[in-house]
Amino acid sequence: MSYNTETIRNIALAGHAGSGKTTLFEALLHAGGAIQTQGSVERGSTQSDTDPQEKTRGHSIDSCLAAIDRPRCHVNLIDTAGYADFRGAALSAFAAVETVAIVVNAANGIEYGTRRMMERARERGLARVLLVNKIDTDVARLEALVEALREEFGAECLPVNLPADSGAKVLDCFFHNDGATDFSSLAQAHQRILDQVVEINEAVMGSYLDAGEEALTPQQLHDAFEQCLREGHLVPICFVSARTGAGVAEFLELAERLLPNPAEGNPPPFLNVKDESIEVGADPARHVIADVFKIVNDPFVGKLGVFRVWQGTIRRDTQLFIDDGRKPFKVGHLFRLNGKQHVEIEQAIPGDIAAVAKVEEIHFDAVLHDSHDEDLIHLAPLRFPQPMFGLALEPKHKGQEQKLSQALSRLAEEDPCFRVEHHKELNETVVRGLSDLHLKVMLERMKERYGVEVITHPPRVAYRETIASRAEGHHRHKKQTGGAGQFGEVFLRVEPLDRGAGFQFVDEVKGGVIPNQFLPAIEKGVRQAMENGAVAGYPMQDLRVTVYDGKYHPVDSKEVAFVSAGKKAFLDAVGKARPIVLEPIVDVEVAIPEANVGDVTGGLAGKRARILGTDAQRGGELVIKAQAPLAELIDYPSELKAVTGGRGRYSLDLSHYEPVPPPVQKQLSEAWKPHAEED
Numbered sequence: 255m256s257y258n259t260e261t262i263r264n265i266a267l268a269g270h271a272g273s274g275k276t277t278l279f280e281a282l283l284h285a286g287g288a289i290q291t292q293g294s295v296e297r298g299s300t301q302s303d304t305d306p307q308e309k310t311r312g313h314s315i316d317s318c319l320a321a322i323d324r325p326r327c328h329v330n331l332i333d334t335a336g337y338a339d340f341r342g343a344a345l346s347a348f349a350a351v352e353t354v355a356i357v358v359n360a361a362n363g364i365e366y367g368t369r370r371m372m373e374r375a376r377e378r379g380l381a382r383v384l385l386v387n388k389i390d391t392d393v394a395r396l397e398a399l400v401e402a403l404r405e406e407f408g409a410e411c412l413p414v415n416l417p418a419d420s421g422a423k424v425l426d427c428f429f430h431n432d433g434a435t436d437f438s439s440l441a442q443a444h445q446r447i448l449d450q451v452v453e454i455n456e457a458v459m460g461s462y463l464d465a466g467e468e469a470l471t472p473q474q475l476h477d478a479f480e481q482c483l484r485e486g487h488l489v490p491i492c493f494v495s496a497r498t499g500a501g502v503a504e505f506l507e508l509a510e511r512l513l514p515n516p517a518e519g520n521p522p523p524f525l526n527v528k529d530e531s532i533e534v535g536a537d538p539a540r541h542v543i544a545d546v547f548k549i550v551n552d553p554f555v556g557k558l559g560v561f562r563v564w565q566g567t568i569r570r571d572t573q574l575f576i577d578d579g580r581k582p583f584k585v586g587h588l589f590r591l592n593g594k595q596h597v598e599i600e601q602a603i604p605g606d607i608a609a610v611a612k613v614e615e616i617h618f619d620a621v622l623h624d625s626h627d628e629d630l631i632h633l634a635p636l637r638f639p640q641p642m643f644g645l646a647l648e649p650k651h652k653g654q655e656q657k658l659s660q661a662l663s664r665l666a667e668e669d670p671c672f673r674v675e676h677h678k679e680l681n682e683t684v685v686r687g688l689s690d691l692h693l694k695v696m697l698e699r700m701k702e703r704y705g706v707e708v709i710t711h712p713p714r715v716a717y718r719e720t721i722a723s724r725a726e727g728h729h730r731h732k733k734q735t736g737g738a739g740q741f742g743e744v745f746l747r748v749e750p751l752d753r754g755a756g757f758q759f760v761d762e763v764k765g766g767v768i769p770n771q772f773l774p775a776i777e778k779g780v781r782q783a784m785e786n787g788a789v790a791g792y793p794m795q796d797l798r799v800t801v802y803d804g805k806y807h808p809v810d811s812k813e814v815a816f817v818s819a820g821k822k823a824f825l826d827a828v829g830k831a832r833p834i835v836l837e838p839i840v841d842v843e844v845a846i847p848e849a850n851v852g853d854v855t856g857g858l859a860g861k862r863a864r865i866l867g868t869d870a871q872r873g874g875e876l877v878i879k880a881q882a883p884l885a886e887l888i889d890y891p892s893e894l895k896a897v898t899g900g901r902g903r904y905s906l907d908l909s910h911y912e913p914v915p916p917p918v919q920k921q922l923s924e925a926w927k928p929h930a931e932e933d
Contacts, residue, residue, distance in 0.1 A: 257328040259516050259536050262605040263509045264330045264562070266317075266347045267385075268375070269357035270367025271336030274387040276302050276314055278357060278496035279333040285502045286322030286329065288592070301593035302333040306702060307695055315695055316668075317343045317548065319560070319591040319607060327510040330607045336367055338843075338905035339692040342671030345374060345636055346618070349547040350562040350607055352519030353381040353483070353509075360388045363399055364406050366843060366869070366877050372407055377637065379520040381483035381513065383490050384411060385505065390421035390495045400491060407489060410482075412447045414490040415504055416440060424493045424501040428479075428512075447488075451475065454482045479512045484520050516605025521564070523634035532631050534565050536604035542566030542574065542624040544602075545633045549618050549667045552611075553703065555596060557667075558589070559616035560609045566624065568608065569601045574622045576615050578630045583613050618670055640908035641671045641686040642840055642884055645693050646713035648683065654706055658683075661704035665696055672696055677714070684713040689905065690891040715885040717792040717922065718836040718911055724749040727827025730805075731819040742815035744768070744776055744823040745803035748831050751796045753911060757784065758798040768804040768816075775813040776801055779820030788828045790835050790922035795911075799824060835919045836911035838884040844894065845877045846902040853897045854878060861886035881909055885918075 267275045280300050284292040293300035298309035302318030314335040322329040332351065334344035348354065354375040358368055375382050384403060389396060396417055404411045415424040427443040452462045452470070458478045461469045482488035492508060494501035517536040524534045524543075534543055548560035568574070573582040589596040589609040602608035610616070621632050649658045662674045662685065673686040687693040700706050726747045733740040751758065759777045768776070777799075784794040804819075842863065846854050848870075855865055855878060863882035870876055887906070894902040914922070 257323075259538070259603055259605045261326060262328050262330065262516050263353070263513050264332075264351040264516065264519075264605065264607065265353045265355055265509060265513070266332040266334055266344075266351045267355050267357055268334050268344055268347075268371040269336055269385075270359065270362075270365035270371075271313060271338075272362070273336060273357040273359040273365075273367075274496045275336060275357045276300055276333055278385070278387055278494065278502070279318070279320070279331065281494075281496045281499055281502045282329075282331060282506060283320055283322060285499065286324060286506055288320060288322045304594045305699075307698060313337060315340050315343075317347045318593060319548075320593055321590055322506070324506065324510060327506075329506070329509060337691070338367065338370070338903075339687075339689040339695075341370075341688060342638055342669050343548075344371070345638055346547050346670055348375065348378050348380060349522065349545060349619075349633065349636055351380065352514045352516060353383060355383045355385045355505075357385045357387050358399070358403070360386050360396060360399060361391045364402055366845065369406070374637075376486060378522065379484075381519060382486075383492060383508075383513075386491060386493050387496055389417045389424075389493045390498050390500065396421075396493070403491060410450065410487055411489045411491055412450055413443050413493070414447060414508060415492055415501065416443055417493045417500070421493075421495055422498065422500055424504055426504060447490075450488055451478045451482055454478055454485065454487050476512060480514045480518050483512075483514055484518065524564075524631050525634055534631070537565055538567045538603050540565050542568055542572070542622065543631065544568065544574075544622040546616060546618060546620040546622065549616070550609075551664045551668060551703075556612040557614060557616065558596075558609045558611050559613055559620070560591065560607065561622060563602045563604050563606045563608065565604055567601055567603050568622075568624075572624060574610075574624055575626065576613075576617075576620050576622060577632070579615065580626075583610075583615070585610055587611055617667060636670075638670050639688060639906075641673050641688055641692075642716075642838060642906045642908055643689050643693060644684050644686045644713040644716070645697075645710045646682050646684050647697075647708040647710045650707040650709050657704065658706050658708065661700045661706045664704070665700060669696070682713065712888050715888075716838055717790065717885075717914070718838075719787050719789050719792050719794045720796045720834060720836055721748055721750050721794075721828055721831035722834050723832045725827045725830035727823040727825070727830070729819045729822035729826055731815045731822070733815070739807075739810040740812055740815040740818075741805075741807040741810040742772065742775075742812075742819040743805040744801060744816065744819040746776075746780075746820070746823050746827060747800045747802060748824065748827040749798050749800075750831075751798055753796055753836075755796050757781075757795060760798060760800040762800050762802040763804065764802075768801070768806055769811075772806065772811065772813065772816040773801065775816035776820030779817040779822075780824045782817070783821045783824045783828075787926075788825055789833045789919070789926075791926040792835065792922075794828075795836075834913045835922055837914045837918070839881050839909045839912055840884050840887070841907045841909045842880045842882050842887070842904060843877055844880070844902060844904040845875055846894075846898050848876050850898045850902065851876055851878070854894070854902070857893060857897065858882060861890075883914075 280292045283289045308315050318333045332347045334347050356371050414428045415426050418425050427440050452459050455478045458474050492505050524532045543565040544561040544563045546559045546561045550558040570588050572585045575582050588599050590599050666674050671688050675684040728745045730743040780799050858880050863880045866879040868878050
């Protein structure tokens with residue numbers, strides 16, 4: 255099928271686990287003619303859940319792409335994982351689409367995954383649609399759910415169709431206003447959404463007030479509707495049943511007629527090397543700009559970089575650069591992904607989603623371009639949750655250290671919320687993810703794909719160090735070795751910064767007492783000391799270092815001398831500045847049966863947690879919100895499983911750092927002293 259940018263629709267399906275996204279993904283592909291037979295999650299035959307673990311577990315772990323070619327529309331559809339453990343892959347899809355369709359389980363109502371994805375889509379400036387799924391279930395109280403959605407997310411949430419015949423079908427209430435429904439007048443719903451749409455545009459509002467609805471052209475309605483979506487003035491509510499197909503074809507029609515195309519949606523912020531905004535337009539004739547939002551290490555075709563084209567046209571044999579690299583690569587094969595199938599295509603135009611294979615240098619969030627004539631740019635990064643749950647690991651079999659390192663590197667390429675850390679001082683490799691389930695899945699994937707098994711144990715908590723007061727330090731480095739000597743003297747000042755401010759290095763040297771060429775060496779020494787810590791061996795943060803005086807020797811002064819002088823002057827100052835250890839405090843959300851509330855809140859309180867509140871969910875479930883030190887939650891997965899009989903689940907997000915209690919700091923310092931003395 256031949257199509258252009260104006261006929262492309264890019265849509266991500268997101269929402270809470272169990273809302274039916276994958277089944278809906280199948281239903282949309284079937285209704286759009288992309289597949290002949292609709293697959294089943296239970297049978298492991300869906301287009302999106304192709305990974306062996308996805309089939310075994312019965313839920314999505316990664317995102318999956320497929321395309322639907324309609325007579326007047328080309329739809330790029332992305333199915334994302336619902337479990338909070340796999341949010342990294344879900345959120346990365348938001349970098350490629352104009353619209354996020356949040357799928358809501360009609361039986362369960364608004365769940366915390368619904369809220370989370372609605373907020374993230376709003377932050378990104380994406381059009382949002384609420385897809386109420388499973389409308390044919392007996393427990394679905396749809397009228398009450400609509401009111402709950404409007405109360406939770408705003409009065410801009412309005413139905414554009416309504417269920418009829420107990421959810422067996424839906425009736426359009428935007429373009430058509432005849433017929434009856436189960437719980438509301440179609441004419442009333444039609445009027446409410448029409449009033450919401452026309453008020454966004456003065457010209458459309460004027461025509462409507464002067465001559466009524468008949469005076470509005472289809473193009474005027476489309477433009478006003480699209481503007482409402484783009485500005486968050488309207489969040490359509492659509493009713494569907496992925497199981498029976500009710501409302502599925504109607505949603506595809508809505509996408510074709512009313513959802514924004516790549517030229518209409520809010521473009522994400524592009525920045526140049528100076529972090530200044532730069533304009534990027536959906537023009538096929540301009541220089542190529544594409545963003546890599548997904549990496550797949552495929553055992554058959556090698557490394558795949560999946561990208562969204564924002565500007566220009568990519569064709570086979572195009573020469574592309576990665577970020578600011580000077581060595582181009584040639585696009586030998588250009589693919590469209592349809593589930594696990596890779597379909598070769600001739601070109602990718604603005605708005606397209608495509609992939610290239612076997613380019614080792616390509617990486618997540620890379621910007622692909624075809625010219626260095628214009629300013630190099632990058633896409634403003636997505637906000638991902640910090641991976642706080644950690645496991646230290648080592649290969650189960652000797653001699654597999656190199657193989658383990660390569661396997662971990664491949665896994666980290668694919669998931670922006672999976673991190674690998676190497677702690678030299680303890681000879682320890684630590685992997686971090688969003689939960690114990692997240693890490694368990696990643697390690698099982700490593701075993702299946704790369705044949706590497708590991709032994710795991712709890713890692714060190716990611717403590718940090720800082721200072722509580724201002725102080726000054728000094729050190730003179732003088733070394734005579736028979737020939738040329740080493741000399742450098744540094745006076746500096748340290749002072750605390752606000753939490754989360756990071757590190758600042760300030761030069762206040764006057765009169766050239768330290769030549770400018772030695773200041774980077776002083777900063778290098780300071781950073782070395784900060785990396786190794788001063789109290790308990792943890793990296794330092796949230797402080798300012800100001801170099802204000804010193805001395806040098808015209809013959810003996812060298813960089814190595816000022817590295818040493820800067821390092822020791824800094825440690826001298828920190829020792830006087832009341833150094834403290836900071837611990838990570840995480841936001842905790844625990845979803846549990848209501849009967850377990852007392853046990854769970856009591857257990858959290860015993861872990862120095864602060865309970866912030868609770869949210870009641872449908873089905874007798876409660877979500878407890880709290881803040882707790884990460885160090886207290888190392889064994890929490892097994893504890894929660896025991897208390898709730900395996901029915902509880904939780905998620906963690908880094909909130910902030912704060913000082914540890916004095917007994918904990920003393921314990922950490924004493925444990926570090928032997929290592930410090932060895933250094």
